[in-house]
Amino acid sequence: GAVVSQHPSRVICKSGTSVKIECRSLDFQATTMFWYRQFPKKSLMLMATSNEGSKATYEQGVEKDKFLINHASLTLSTLTVTSAHPEDSSFYICSARMSSTGTGELFFGEGSRLTVL
């Protein structure tokens, strides 16, 4: 089956630093990837839609200058949390859809847990 990999799975950083999270589709091309944020015992909140070769589309209330998204290739999207603060601590998860199929299924990465000290 389709595999989406995220890296790193866990990251701890100091307040004020920036952190980059990668989302890769390992065995398929992904025109579109999505980034979510998940708080403990809460649902997946869509942050932005990442389109290969174009600017990401952010959901209302998500700061685009805070959460930089780049989708430079059909297999890689990155989320950079800039000038991280403790309130940015969360579980960030990406998903991707196959470019070649219209089944609607999204494949999720394993998530990245960010802790900002």
Next chain:
Amino acid sequence: GENVEQHPSTLSVQEGDSAVIKCTYSDSASNYFPWYKQELGKRPQLIIDIRSNVGEKKDQRIAVTLNKTAKHFSLHITETQPEDSAVYFCAATLSGTYKYIFGTGTRLKVLA
């Protein structure tokens, strides 16, 4: 925009009993409804989905029903097993957009 509500937030059942989780959506244009299972610390995985042109779909012990008029859909798990314990998320989307709006999740515990 779309809004999805999910109930209950927690559900405990005895092994072998059935479990039902319900979701309602607000956007009548939504036409694709997947259900995801997320085990602790793991990624969500698709367990079943349904499109708006179908009222019911079944896959072994799992079934999903859809009522377009009422804008609600439900997940049914029969003969529950301890390994069914997880958090289940419903979602709604307009087919082709892949922009999923997730429900708030249901933590299912199957008691042995």
